[in-house]
Amino acid sequence: MPTSVLTLKVLHLDDDPFELERIKTSLENHALDCQFQVTSVSKPGDFITALDHEPDVVILDVHINDEHTNGIQLAGSTREKLPSTVILMCSSADDVTTIKNSLNAQADDFLSKRSDRGELSLRVLNSYQLASLKRPAKKSLAVANSKNADQPVGATIASISVRIPRLLDSAVSAVFISGESGTGKEVVADLIGQALHEGTPFIKVNCGAITPSLLESELFGHIKGAFTGATTDKRGLLESASGGWIFLDEVATLSPAAQTALLRVLENKTLLRVGSPKPVQVDLRVLSATNEPLAELVKQGKFRADLWQRLRETEIVLPPLRERPDEIPALVAHFCDTMAGGPYTISGPALTALCGVSWRAGNIRELRNCLRAMTEQHVNKLLTPLAIPERIWDEIGDQRPSTQDRVGSPDPRSDGPSETRDQIVLPWSADSRYTYDYLCDLLLLDITRKVADRPGRLSLRGLAQTIGMSRSTLSTRLKALVHRNLISLRELSQLVGINEV
Template identity: 35%
Template structure:
């Protein structure tokens, strides 16, 4: 049942409107003035308002302005005997969902109210979706609404309540650990989230760090040591930079993933902790496997559910939101005033390639807040394209024609097919860019 409030100072006209809308779809309340309507709004729920324009001391537009400021979800249709284009424009600019000129027919009134109802319902649905998205993003600790990030959220949501092993790929600084934490937070696992960087552990201690060790198992082992796998019992174990794990340990990790058992260093006793494993890397594990640097069987065991964290340059629409997030975060952390960025500075931030991704953006904003120097934000952003897009040629060489074609296709994809922007992205003249597209038969 829709709660409808009719605001009309003419009693006879008010009674006519009540009769027309009394069709079982509405719970109708009436008032003769803006002041009375506001009292009603404060005392009971209202979904839709149908108001006259001229209402004595205050007008329907005054009521509409109050509604949009205090009850933005409410549907609002306004009517007047002084129907002019100027009134219609004023009403719509103030946020009315529909405008009805007097005298009006019964069907016109019902259609106008129905339009306000649908607008109210759409706003409510959008509000619920936005709240759900914000809640999900806050829970995950990940900022961004770009389409590529929406795919990340969807995949996180789908696999979070399972025990499937997840392999997170992405460049450094894209938020791979945040995605791993999101999987844990969105799951129903009661244990801890245990993170370990495989590239930061000395090889001699790596086995004990992962699997644990008993007292006397090696020099310096003065007591039993609990491994990270056991510590993550009923929780999630996150192995960052899995490509750096020594080959000898890769075999033991594979055994754990296959059998679920752990044997501490120096022990013969097995345990079976309940652990969900999530791993991440910025390297191509399949290429490493082909070169004998990573076990192929372990790669397939880890790559049950692949997840790719997109680089910041592929979700530029998220940069303003990320900037505001970091400005607010570090201003609060360092008890500094919240600064406002000049439009030219913001443009440089939006245009930058961000080789260090979100981590680099965070670091730059933190330095800016600490040193109160905008140059800390934009230093180095005017470097040449070669410096920003630097890469190392493989020792085996490349097929130039295929490489050029790939660059053209990637540039078009990153710029949503806009040829002008793609040419600018590659720092090519527009005609030169079109020539190369034709050369490679790219539409």
């Protein structure tokens, strides 16, 4: 049976006929498992007309030569007309201001006209894949009716959210949520709570967070004088949840006495407050969860078998993230949208690296914490491989890239500095993680540092003359290195006297 090939309709606007031909040729002649159908136009009017064919990707020249409009304005109007279309801005001026203005116009990515042909097709495909992942993630979030911005999305959670209405309308009175730590058990409980009719009780209890001496009193309540300090009667959480649901997280931590009392509630719909012989009628449904293997605890006699059976009238199973790696991109996109200080975007190489992690220690929670850590080193809200914590690189089994490994500095694994002083020592193997623009930045940084090592003070004008670049262009490019966290402003000031960016 033949394998289907992804076909993308690309609409390209540029007033330079040579650039139109270059991109068309680059996209239509490549080695990727994808076909590009390119429509090239040189006038904004033709571009607007061609939008009626709903292209998958549009490439817009930022500085289109037209007195009535420009690429930035067209990007905004295109986003309004075609919200799902991927918008890529393109320019030979790839300074920080141009890139920032492009992304602020709701473009998905920025392409430098200096990109080589091989990189261009890959960048277009990666941008399409990343953007298309983010949009379905938002739709899944809407389906889940989540009120909590930290709740993850993905096929597993989305499928459970579809199941919840059927569950609520059924005769099921006890639901057990199973899964490793961080797989989203509390998320599922919250989704059920949010699906209840307004005014229906929904109480969450972390049994492991309450001391054993107080747990029975908290769950079942007590009467005045039941123990020292019991100065009044108190309703327990189970009684307060009557008519609705209660979520018992870490249920494996219940004492034998509490297990027996809970079984009575499930079987007879009655409870006894601590210190009282009088039964209290309750009508509630129970959600429970734990990270512990309850089946093993039952075999060891540490958990009641009859209670275990009663708690799992039906079960919601959350597989670990390592068993559903196809959901990682959607989860990453969701967290990038909802993290404080966002929205953020993530580079293709960084996403590829995260998809290669098993997340065995903490599953979705660990992935979220990793992305939060990466935001500390964002570059204009872009998360790159350089920001991935070292503990994650240790699991991937790759060498973490580091700005401490200065470009052009001796390789510490070599026998001496002489073999590497005339080379750019890349943080790790030069593969698809490096874009053409990034390599140009590394080369400029390396040249600047090497020229600065020469006798005498280095001026910006002298450096520009040495490398054959205008002073203003060089200044812009060097300031961009600071924005991209490749060099500190302090070092740049020491090298060429640039004191602000």
